[in-house]
Amino acid sequence: MPPNPSFDYYAQLQVESTATAEQLTASYRRLARIHHPDKNPDKTEEATAAFQKIQEAYEVLNDPAQRARYDARFSSASRDSAPPASAAHARDNDMDDFFRPRYDPFGFGDFPGFFNYDFWREAFPSHAEQGRERRRGVDPLDAFYQRERERREEREKSREKVLEALLAARRARDEAEDAAKRAKADAKKSEEEAKNEARARRQKEEKSAQEAMWEKKNARTKDEKLRTCLHSEFCTKVPQKQKFKCGFCNTKRGITAFECPHCATFLCQLCLVYFAGERDRAQK
Incomplete structure (x- = not known):
């Protein structure tokens, strides 16, 4: 006959003794993810122990028949009364099946028969792979x-x-x-x-x-050329220190002169514009 559990299943799952199946499952999954060895690489041994307790508590309390036996067993123990021999025999057989060792696919050795392999194989595939490697003789x-x-x-x-x-x-x-x-x-x-x-x-x-x-x-002299010159479109701008006299209109107008490259005459701005028009008319 296996000994009584050394811890309170309800306290381990952090639920009341009246907790529903949904509350048990929700608390179990939350605690299992917190304490699973994969999540605690620096505290593998402590995490493994806590994880096993959580798994054991859930497997018992999640099964209505096992939960009823667990509640009855601890209720009877609290009254210091022993159960009938027939009940004890039946319970021993059930608990023997419950605690019978099975192969652990996650690499922690053989766990009791209550271990929920399918859930942890899906939730932690990497650790399951490590367990298979350990069985094959490969250091995980x-x-x-x-x-x-x-x-x-x-x-x-x-x-x-x-x-x-x-x-x-x-x-x-x-x-x-x-x-x-x-x-x-x-x-x-x-x-x-x-x-x-x-x-x-x-x-x-x-x-x-x-x-x-x-x-x-027949313009040969400088004056003749000046009188018949249409003056260039490309006159050079020459700044003056003071107002200068335009070579065509003989008027002082400004300090910027425009030197014609053909006749070398300084023209003012107005005369420059005038001869632009003259060149256009001459081309027509």
Whole structure:
């Protein structure tokens, strides 16, 4: 006949003796997750002992017949009265089946027959795997650390792949930005070159047209050229220290002169605008 439990099943599950099956299950699952050895690697022995008590208490109290026998047994013990021989015999047979050792798939050795394997196999598959390794003669710690090394290597490889992808994306972005900058700079350079070429072409055409006009009007002297000059679109701006006299209208107007490249005359702003219109009419 197995000895009476050394602890109170209800107190172990932190429930009242009137607790319902739902309350028992809820408290059992909460406490089992707290005290399971997988959750307490630094206190494996203490956690295992607590876990076994919780499992034992739940297996008894969750079964209506076993719970009734447990309540009756401890109620009888509290009255210091022994049960009938026939009842004791039946109880002994039941308790023998209840406490009969069975193989523990989690690696802690053989547990009594009340151990709920299915629940813990689903809830803690890693620990169940350690139990199978122990039965095969594999040190569970070595197997555990080997799995951890493999997981760590996989994580490192994953991080390296992510880092390589990020670096490749950054390089591609930088190369694209550099290519865009070079393309923009090349386009700007080409535009400036085209403007300069067009300006040089217009200057050349303008000079040829002015020389043709002088030839047509038979202008040879400086005064003759000045009177027949349409003045250039490309006059050079020349700052003056004081107001200057315009070479065409002979009026002092400002301190900024515009020098014609054809006749070397200083023109004022108004005359510059006037001759722009004259050049347009001459071209028409």
